[in-house]
Amino acid sequence: MEGNTAHLAFLCSPGMSHLIPFTQLASQLAEVHNIAITLLINSDNPTNPAYLSLLKSLPHRVDAITLPVPPPNSIPEGASPMTQIILTVLSSLPHVQNTLTDLLSKTRLSAFVIDIFSFPAKEMAGDLGLPCYLFYPSPYTALALNLHAPELVKSYQGTFKDLPEPVKLPGCVPISGSDLVEPLQYRDSEMYHGFLQLCTQLSEMKGILVNTYEELEPGVAEPFKEPNEARPPIYALGPLTRPIETEVDQNHESLAWLDSQPDKSVVYVSFGSWGYVVTSWAPQLAILKHKSIRLFLTHCGWSSVIESITNGVPMVALPLHAEQRLNAALLTDGAKVCLRPKELNSGLVTKDEIARVIKCVMEGEEREALKQRANEPKNAAANALLEGGSSYKATVKVVEEWKETVV
Incomplete structure (x- = not known):
């Protein structure tokens, strides 16, 4: 050719x-x-x-x-x-x-x-x-x-x-x-x-x-x-x-708010682009790169998972549908960069259980160990490319x- x-x-x-x-x-x-x-x-x-x-x-x-x-x-x-x-x-x-x-x-x-x-x-x-x-x-x-x-x-x-x-x-x-x-x-x-x-x-x-x-x-x-x-x-x-945020991402109002927060003090919560609370697109990659983010509470959509892993951000899994529960099992039991709240027999997760797991990452003994484990796949991801x-x-x-x- x-x-x-x-x-x-x-x-x-x-x-x-x-x-x-x-x-x-x-x-x-x-x-x-x-x-x-x-x-x-x-x-x-x-x-x-x-x-x-x-x-x-x-x-x-x-x-x-x-x-x-x-x-x-x-x-x-x-x-x-x-x-x-x-x-x-x-x-x-x-x-x-x-x-x-x-x-x-x-x-x-x-x-x-x-x-x-x-x-x-x-x-x-x-x-x-x-x-x-x-x-x-x-x-x-x-x-x-x-x-x-x-x-x-x-x-x-x-x-x-x-x-x-x-x-x-x-x-x-x-x-x-x-x-x-x-x-x-x-x-x-x-x-x-x-x-x-x-x-x-x-x-x-x-x-x-x-x-x-x-x-x-x-x-x-x-x-x-x-x-x-x-x-x-x-x-x-x-x-x-995405390796570089677009201009829309860089100027998003959420980043200005994050700039005013202490380092590693914020939990970022996102459940994807289907059905939502915030009615505008969030610059997720820019958010996950920010120094104030400690934890990502995620639905475990694979694009979100990859963005979190490549930035070394630990996760808490609340999978919703499709293959997200499978992803959560991989991240929790395989890669070990994620914690997963325990479900009731009905499949639901209580707010108290979610709060307990988040505190484990933000304040508890799991905090540094999970952060260290999250750095390993981050570095491996960069080397793979x-x-x-x-x-x-x-x-x-x-x-x-x-x-x-x-x-």
Whole structure:
């Protein structure tokens, strides 16, 4: 290929937690590895200042295209976040196909990279002759569960939250049944069957790119390094976060307030971008970098986890849905950079229990030990991305594969 470059098309599903790692992956490939990217984005709020600022920060080799929003009333009122995402992606597919067809008439593409909610576009890639890769913006542990889910559901016929023993996947921390991903908890639901169908199709991908790094999940990394005919190659390219705050972040009013607080005196609380108390986007990365922050009370969305880890901020976990309970188990029992309040039999957590755990980190014996443990994955994350690091080498490997492929 001329200039030994490659051109990729990316498809991102709605939500800033999906877009941030996607844009960072695109930026890294463009700036470090000289890859041209056409980034197709399903945005749930294309006029959001934070969204527009993120697009503005992209390097010139990344061409971002915002796909049309779904027609009015096409998404049922009160639909779950997952349903909203899937319906938005399905609505966009004709526009995606038109864009890819137009691209192929003008340039030569090496691959089409989708995320897990954009899986319906995989068939389109096949029709166009494009190698299709999955970008998986969650940890190795969650991917391991996806790969083993079809076998797992055959081994146990009851409700997973009532599973008597933890699930033991190769290299993973033991996972209680109630911490398995949300779709597996409802065997009679459409979500359950859709999830299993997706899991069985993972083997059809050309490769899987994961937003993690080997040193964070060493037990799972080892079996994933081994060639396996039952699954595609897996590349850990993370941690992918925004390296520099945008102007919107730097001037946010919350930072001025943090400047007036004592060092390591503030608990930062955030439960993601779906449903919220603060009605504007918070500059999370800038907040977590601030010297006054000691602790992050988080829902354990993976983008939030990665931003906390790369800044060495200990966490307290209050997972809500999707794979967040699984992430909490990894952080608590594996990486040991997080404390988790005890739940009642109902699954609820009392305010007194939350307060008790927060005090352990802010004032108790756990304070310094947790902070020290949080520094270890922080340093390992930085090293993984340096030339010669585990994630850098994995990125070079897949980039070389793309540079040898032309459609």
